[in-house]
Amino acid sequence: MANVTLTINGVQVTVPAGTSILDAAREAGFFIPTFCHDPASPNFGACRICVVEVKGARALVASCSAEATNGMVVETESPAVVEARKTIIELLLANHPADCLTCEKNGDCRLQDYAYYYDVKKPGFEGERHNYPVDDTNPYIIRDMNKCILCGRCVRTCEQVEDRQVIYFAYRGFKTKIAPAMDTGLGESDCVSCARCLAVCPVGALTYKSLAGKGRAYEIKKEPVTCTFCDAGCQFDLNVKNGRVIGVTAKAPGAGRPLCLKGRLGLELLYSEQPVKPVLKKDGKFVEVSWAEALGLEGVLEKLKEMEK
Ligand code: SF4
Ligand code: SF4
Ligand code: SF4
Ligand code: FES
Numbered sequence: 001m002a003n004v005t006l007t008i009n010g011v012q013v014t015v016p017a018g019t020s021i022l023d024a025a026r027e028a029g030f031f032i033p034t035f036c037h038d039p040a041s042p043n044f045g046a047c048r049i050c051v052v053e054v055k056g057a058r059a060l061v062a063s064c065s066a067e068a069t070n071g072m073v074v075e076t077e078s079p080a081v082v083e084a085r086k087t088i089i090e091l092l093l094a095n096h097p098a099d100c101l102t103c104e105k106n107g108d109c110r111l112q113d114y115a116y117y118y119d120v121k122k123p124g125f126e127g128e129r130h131n132y133p134v135d136d137t138n139p140y141i142i143r144d145m146n147k148c149i150l151c152g153r154c155v156r157t158c159e160q161v162e163d164r165q166v167i168y169f170a171y172r173g174f175k176t177k178i179a180p181a182m183d184t185g186l187g188e189s190d191c192v193s194c195a196r197c198l199a200v201c202p203v204g205a206l207t208y209k210s211l212a213g214k215g216r217a218y219e220i221k222k223e224p225v226t227c228t229f230c231d232a233g234c235q236f237d238l239n240v241k242n243g244r245v246i247g248v249t250a251k252a253p254g255a256g257r258p259l260c261l262k263g264r265l266g267l268e269l270l271y272s273e274q275p276v277k278p279v280l281k282k283d284g285k286f287v288e289v290s291w292a293e294a295l296g297l298e299g300v301l302e303k304l305k306e307m308e309k
Pocket of ligand 1: 103111112
């Protein structure tokens with residue numbers, strides 16, 4: 001494949017043709033913030049936090065969805081870029097609870113990180129705020145749409161797996177929100193609790209119920225582990241605090257890895273000191289089930305018992 005050479009912050013960078021400005025800049029070691037960009041479903045271009053200045057362009061360019069081209073001259077932190085990013089952060093904070101003190105994502109949140117990086121201390125605008133009830137209808141997941149920044153990563157990652165497509169952009173304008181069909185709670189939807197959406201959410205809108213209150217991000221060490229229940233080889237993280245596994249979380253799935261509840265529960269049983277109680281939906285209601293049933297091993301165990309007779 002042909003290469004292109006461009007100049008980023010005064011440095012010449014050569015990348016394969018078709019590379020985005022974002023990837024070219026990152027390749028060269030330059031920081032560009034992103035909210036909505038997901039390498040597994042690129043070119044969404046909604047949040048614009050990744051804008052850069054391209055010489056000759058009439059407006060700032062979203063670097064995640066614009067291709068690097070030969071001779072391009074790019075500035076990633078010019079005054080205009082910094083001002084635009086600050087404004088985006090101020091706008092997001094204007095409709096955000098900012099309860100970082102008690103938020104489960106404190107220390108692992110892009111909105112918090114970027115507000116710190118660009119020295120945005122408070123919302124730059126006053127106006128109406130959302131006041132959605134927190135959705136805890138799913139036994140494994142808490143959804144706080146007051147903290148959602150509408151980056152759409154959860155929607156895109158959910159729909160990457162056939163037959164899921166559980167959540168969508170609902171309503172319009174200020175009322176736009178991520179919701180299952182008919183805006184029900186997640187527990188009443190067809191959600192399979194795979195946690196793909198949790199793995200890609202950049203803020204505290206989607207969190208694990210089982211980990212609530214168990215530790216701050218800086219106290220928890222993540223140890224990668226591969227699920228061996230099936231050939232997909234999905235990646236998870238053991239969450240280790242004070243030498244103890246306090247839970248298992250999904251890693252960003254990328255393309256092609258489905259992630260499933262069974263895999264996560266199986267790893268919980270294997271590694272966690274106090275594994276979550278397995279719960280499955282039966283006749284539309286969540287009920288606690290045995291580990292054998294949760295892991296789809298019931299038939300196997302019965303057959304083994306029969307063989308013993
Ligand atoms: S989502 Fe991020 S910015 Fe919002 S309250 Fe949580 S840690 Fe703070
Ligand atoms: S947990 Fe999985 S199925 Fe449920 S909404 Fe998230 S990505 Fe979709
Ligand atoms: S819930 Fe998280 S991933 Fe989904 S749109 Fe909101 S901020 Fe983005
Ligand atoms: S990260 Fe580029 S537009 Fe959102």
